[in-house]
Amino acid sequence: MTTIFDIARTGRGARAQYPGEQTAPAQAPATRQVHAAGRDGSGTGEPGDGLAGLPEALIREAPPNLPEVSELQVVRHYTNLSALNFSIDGHFYPLGSCTMKYNPRGAHRAASLAGFQDRHPLTPDSASQGFLGCLYELQEILKDITGMQGMSLTPMAGAQGEFAGVAMIRAYHDARNDTERTEILVPGAAHGTNPATAVMCGYRVREVALDSSGDMDVEALKAAVGPHTAGLMMTNPSTCGLFERKIGEIARIVHDAGGLLYYDGANLNAILGKAKPGDMGFDVLHLNLHKTFATPHGSGGPGAGPVGANERLLPYLPVPMVGLEDGRYRWLTRDDLPGSIGRLSGFAGNAGILLRALAYSLMLGREGMRRVGSFSTLNANYLAARLRRAGFDLAYPDRRATHEFALTLSRQAKACGVSAMDFAKRLLDHGVHAPTTYFPLLIPECFLIEPTETESKDELDRFVDAMTAIGKEAEQDPDRVRGAPYSLPVRRLDEVKAARELHLTWKPGPND
Amino acid sequence: MTTIFDIARTGRGARAQYPGEQTAPAQAPATRQVHAAGRDGSGTGEPGDGLAGLPEALIREAPPNLPEVSELQVVRHYTNLSALNFSIDGHFYPLGSCTMKYNPRGAHRAASLAGFQDRHPLTPDSASQGFLGCLYELQEILKDITGMQGMSLTPMAGAQGEFAGVAMIRAYHDARNDTERTEILVPGAAHGTNPATAVMCGYRVREVALDSSGDMDVEALKAAVGPHTAGLMMTNPSTCGLFERKIGEIARIVHDAGGLLYYDGANLNAILGKAKPGDMGFDVLHLNLHKTFATPHGSGGPGAGPVGANERLLPYLPVPMVGLEDGRYRWLTRDDLPGSIGRLSGFAGNAGILLRALAYSLMLGREGMRRVGSFSTLNANYLAARLRRAGFDLAYPDRRATHEFALTLSRQAKACGVSAMDFAKRLLDHGVHAPTTYFPLLIPECFLIEPTETESKDELDRFVDAMTAIGKEAEQDPDRVRGAPYSLPVRRLDEVKAARELHLTWKPGPND
């Protein structure tokens, strides 16, 4: 679509919002004109030259080339742009590992209350009891759900939660002068953030293989652990959509070697109200509130990745956290928690996401949480059963699916030359967002499918119909599948060209 | 698209919102079950059987068949339905007589403030000073703009404003015992609401012809007026998009005959800040706030049609209005205004629309209002000039366009057999909402085109391009035009079938 810059090329001169505007604007003004405009642009209405007293050398010479368009032009442009997206609100979106469930509007309303939205982050505690009380309540709920002793809400996404958790592991070993532990173990199928986090925390990464049933290969683990092991990062259910049955043994092995256990909570939806990571032996974990707790993904964020710790790692949790003393809530800082790994954000993380998650938790309640675990698992197993009956191959046909499951399309790829990516693109034409493709890497031509509990049986049945239709098409007219999508705003995009010719910003003139 | 009822047929049993719900709902319950559910459904949490004490005979036997669906199903369904609409936010919408201009989001925000939204309409004046002050301010602004002495905000749309105005004319004559006046005059090109209103007020309608230049035929008017004339209803600019130049003479003729002059304010956008109906001799008028004052049309409402009166008709304005006494605002009722034609709504009209209009007025200010008149007229005249140069016929080529203008496509209809309706439908394929077609009726194959001031020159140029392209297509491939639209959710609909087979509600089973 035309960009806002192209619209501005002809439509400019009518900036929509000028705090003090009353009459006709000129074109995008040169900076000196901007200064003049500033004269009565303040809320005070009092005159004054905003730039007076500032050294000339620090002033901008030419204004930035931002679009200069009318409010209608903006509204129309972004309304029409939005229509080009698939989203939960419009489509089934069974993206494995991402828990694309319904984002309740009531939670959005709660977080949007003026008393939260207009609150300055450095408001003294005395004027923030309600807000702090909300965070405290969420800390308590998350501790209970995970079986942890402490919870810090400050990480701003799963990966930052991982960072916090692994930094805590390091802080723990450091505090004990156990400085030879330089390795973090991860299963081969781990999410990319796990190894990346370990490296960001200064660790080497060592991968541990899975056995053929999809569980961790215990012998390989035994071979890998040792005095260099700082810890093991894993999810359970795993990224293969399987519950790690040997988790008790794994925990023992790692702990016996002096390592700690990190739980990546991205897959918690499957076991909500069914089992707790704390009981499995994990020492530290993060949660993805934008997954399990239904806060909207926002086309790529924001999220929140609270980090929880058991007794052992409690002293190292990042600040700030919320404490309750004598009936009053207050921010706990490093003064209160001298062992803390410290701050991770300018203020206290993504408050708005935390409030949404709290609102969601309050609506679900304990019974609702248990139902989430049940029905997310029911939906995944049902979809797996139906797809299998429709002739598709499950990656782990002998295992129970959790909240998600992996399909392998290598048979189709070999027989018809139609890849998982081709299936994915063709699904878009059926009005369904594609599942996660090619992850986990160890499953060839992989589809990781996570329907979530908020989708209806009808929606799942329609997905089976679509897959069946594409499967047939792949046999009869594979080129048709390989050319997909056909019904979207663009056809398949040239990613190689994008990377090779790097066109990252708008430029005047034809943009191609 | 699938209806919500069809979704409910399989998805039911999961009502999204249950004020007191905690656990799994059953299917749409029979009423006795509903009663049981009511036991702890109240906000109080206290037990109680909501139906206890009510006579069995007054209780519903079977629950209504409303959809029983989940919140996600609702959100997805109506999100996807909304995408099937053309709207100002998404499209150029040059619907003549409707003033489809940009609806500022700030005005929507202002009217949505909790202090307005959560206010009970019968809140005592003492707790409503801010709200009443807003309405008072709007009364003042509208009086100034129109040159009227009094303004009642209570009518809920243009047509109800007309009703109020004509009822006031009747009240005026009645008060003077002038009971022989049984006729309302309207120009032949008048909007349908004008004659319909006259009849609702118990009058006979008499049409007055226009002369060939589009002004009113003064001789015909002279012939029509007389002792039976209660009044004349007209707009200025007229529905033909022309300023009635002989308005002074017309007013004299009607007034001399003892009749009153009603101004239909639907076209006020053209003369905002340029001329006032009060100065033209009008005694009473209504405004369409959803047109001139940019309150959104809402797919068919709500609107607001404040009615204004000069000195003569002041006593008859509908109640309630807002008065200011000793610095306090209060509702004025029939006790204050014994001559009033009385109430027209349960409370005081469409407050939310009034607040939007006030917000819009405050942002525009007096200078902005003048610019509205200027630029709405500029856009219409520019578009007319360009279309004419592109080979289209203006209905009144020798006249200045106002904020809108009429095109006649009869030449095309004769030459290619492509009607105005065909052009209209084909425009939809170009992403433009069609202008008003076949109105006013006296112009054959008419397009009434109103671009409004908030559309850019670019958008107008694109419209000319689209019209030019369709004009060419009409010559080369008229069937293609007659078969339009092609790119919308449905192709041309069978209206005859709709009227003949009257399918007005959903029924179980196939719905066609």
Next chain:
Amino acid sequence: MPFIPHTPEEAGAMLREIGVADMEALFDEIPTELRSDALERVPPGMSEMAMLRWMAERAGNGSGLLCFAGAGSYDHHIPAAVWDLAQRGEFMTAYTPYQAEASQGTLQVIFEYQSMMSELTAMEVSNASVYDGASGLGEAVLMAVRANRRARGGTVLLAESVHPHYREVVANIVGNQGVKTRTLPMRSGAVDVAALGEPNPVAAVVVQQPNFFGLLEQVDAITDWAHERGALVIALVNPMALAVLKPPGRWGSQGADIACGDGQPLGVPMASGGPSFGFLCCRRALVRQMPGRLAGRTLDLDGKAGYTLTLQAREQHIRRGKATSNICTNQGLLVTAATIHMALLGAAGLAQVALGCRNNTRNLVERLTRIRGVETRFDEPFFHECAVDLPKPAQTVLEALIEHGVLGGVALGGYFPDMANTLLVCATEKRTGADIETYARALEGVLA
């Protein structure tokens, strides 16, 4: 901030294309003596920022009262999803769906709405809304008179227990056409069925359920009595209450002929009185007398199902002076909200609301009448409103309660001179036990 996108250069180019020298020339057909740009009482323009602050200061005044008022506008919970969806630009900034192909969203919403309202009222047909409950009752009366005029003359009976504002609006709307309204008297707050006699012939009888005082009318008896006398029956109903109350289509042996009312309880904020919407349903035989829009299902050129406005020959834009009404713009957006609201709640959710309201109001009344001198004015059965007599003038008490942050109800003295000490109270499903206690304590304070 007039939201105009033109640069001076563009405006200049456009004037050149038109062939005029300046903007002024565009207005050369307006006689000079009529030109006026004086707008003294219109303030200078404000930025959005300044306007929002100005409006917020006014909105804040007197806001946040705990609401126990009803009388036609009710403080119900509206699920957040309702307006998040209804205010999408695609719904909010579209016009009436004249171009059906470009308005399938709105048209299908109307079709679904018509279906839901028909279900709720147990009537065969619903239109796409009228302005509000009161004016809609006026339309219903005109409809009935048109359908029944020859048989029964232009007189209509309105129960005295119908909302007084509604009775006034009806009289104003129908009076100009020479239709007379007469009152069907009440006893102890409801139509006195025992006293129903043999009136002069009337075209229609209007009865409200629950009535203005929150009491339930004996609708079966009244309906049958009216039908026996050849009158049509117009049911004025609270749509939320229909989740549990017998729907108009089942009143008496034949059912009411027309059902109407205000849709505010179906997802519309009180919003200082409006916009709300009026719903209007009827028997199929009366559909050609119906005012307002109707959406119908049909097929397109390819045989695909779609929706369009239908029976437009009833409407002013086609039939002009012979139309069934002058209504044009209606309350479309509120209909959209109500449709979404009903879809979210379903029958069980709506019943839950109804029963919650009734429970809470009973708890409220039970608590208030424990205060010395406070008594219910009428006997049960009330639905979710109740008239309560106080030992002091109700208006004074109301004003005093406001100081305690409580909107205590609606004072009835202005409507019924003998009820100067009477308050109409209502506790919706939103009121908690604590709220009720707050009210009671405040009232104790005020009455002490």
Next chain:
Amino acid sequence: MPFIPHTPEEAGAMLREIGVADMEALFDEIPTELRSDALERVPPGMSEMAMLRWMAERAGNGSGLLCFAGAGSYDHHIPAAVWDLAQRGEFMTAYTPYQAEASQGTLQVIFEYQSMMSELTAMEVSNASVYDGASGLGEAVLMAVRANRRARGGTVLLAESVHPHYREVVANIVGNQGVKTRTLPMRSGAVDVAALGEPNPVAAVVVQQPNFFGLLEQVDAITDWAHERGALVIALVNPMALAVLKPPGRWGSQGADIACGDGQPLGVPMASGGPSFGFLCCRRALVRQMPGRLAGRTLDLDGKAGYTLTLQAREQHIRRGKATSNICTNQGLLVTAATIHMALLGAAGLAQVALGCRNNTRNLVERLTRIRGVETRFDEPFFHECAVDLPKPAQTVLEALIEHGVLGGVALGGYFPDMANTLLVCATEKRTGADIETYARALEGVLA
């Protein structure tokens, strides 16, 4: 209300299709000793209505203060259109645009955002956001160290006048990789340019403009000094201020190498601290060191222009342990809002905001310093924040001001022990003359 659509019948049919007897069987791979459904501290479920009331009561607590606090979060006006658009479900409920063809809306927004941020900072490249300004600065430092490590070792210089929270975050984020941070000392609130010596080699120098105290740094001199010593320059900037301040790309003779900061002033509510977003821009030569998403323009099979995520080989989902960062989820929705915000304001609107803020803060400071014992701590030039010394402990004064409905600023004693009596104040474009007077009167009362 778990938002689950299944009827019991459907659930039963699904279990049969799976071939298990009941729900419990679905969890049969979880060892029994690990099964636990105890959730004691999770309360029973609430309806949306009850939840909203519960939350609203808490939101109301301490709300509505007149805000004169800044220090990284600013009370700017956000045009209503910004969030009306950003919170459309199509933007809000989509995932990261991995399937480009089904995400052109988001991808184009990112492309437009990148273009705007590049313009604003005068840098060649912008990514699609990092979490916030503080963590983004951490990423910028890691980026600089990667690009410059061999030459300059793992040490980075941070000006003492950089926001203290940011300095702490940077130290935490980079410390685990063995990168050392040292402080470039300030004098009178800003980097002491005269005292810049010959430090040990460093990989990068971080300077904030305007700095934590609202003062302007001599960025040209610092930039050139750093470059001469082979260090990269990281500019931490307020994007709103860039409408009138010299952009990082023009600092010194070569321009800064990396520009970053918090995007909150660009249409993001203060929202109790977040979510906001961090922006990160750099010279083109550094793009392969950039963390986070990048959207690029390309063509589709038919040669039509479109957008896709690009250079993904920098990212964790492709490169895992060798990625430029572990970042995955970022702050997409805020980027959408900021893009719309910048489009609405344009360069002139943004400049208007900047100048309005500075004017108001100057008026504020001028008024406050007329109060006995109140003095500015540092000399001009400040931009739109100013450190003010009080005759009493600032924290005590702040608490007292709250009783007057005023959030008087940020007390600096916690950050700088010698500033126990110092308050950092800020008056954005939203503050009126009357607001400033309200503050001054309240302060007079508190200090009296």
